[in-house]
Amino acid sequence: AIEAMMGDGRALQCGTSHYLGQNFAKAFDVTYRNEANEQEYVYATSWGVSTRLVGAVVMAHGDDKGLRLPPRIAPVQVV
Numbered sequence: 001a002i003e004a005m006m007g008d009g010r011a012l013q014c015g016t017s018h019y020l021g022q023n024f025a026k027a028f029d030v031t032y033r034n035e036a037n038e039q040e041y042v043y044a045t046s047w048g049v050s051t052r053l054v055g056a057v058v059m060a061h062g063d064d065k066g067l068r069l070p071p072r073i074a075p076v077q078v079v
Contacts, residue, residue, distance in 0.1 A: 001013050001015065001016050001017070002014045002015035002016070002017075002049070004056055006056070006059045006060060007060065008059075010059070012052065012055060012056050012059060013052060014049055014050075014052050014053055014056055015047065015048060015049040015050070015052070016047065016048070016050075017045060017046070017047035018045065018046045018047070019043075019045055020043075020044040020045060020046055021043060021044070022041040022042070022043055022044070023044075024044055025041040025042045025043070025044055026041055030042050030044075057069065057073065
C-alpha cells in the first residue's frame with residue numbers, strides 16, 4: 001500500500017498493489033515464451049490509486065472552517 005502522511009499527522013492509504021500470481025493468466029490464457037522457447041503463463045500484479053486521492057485533497061485543503069480547493073482543482077472560487 002502507498003500511505004500518505006497528512007499535515008495533521010494522520011495517515012491515508014492512497015494506493016494499493018497486489019500480486020496476482022498466475023491466476024488470471026491461466027484463466028485468460030496469457031502466456032509468453034521463455035529463454036528456452038517454452039510457453040509459460042505470465043505472473044501478474046495489479047496496482048493503482050483510487051478515489052481515495054479525492055479524500056487526500058479534502059484532508060489537505062479542508063478544516064473545521066470548510067474546504068478551500070486550489071484553483072487548479074476548482075478554477076471557480078465561490079465564497
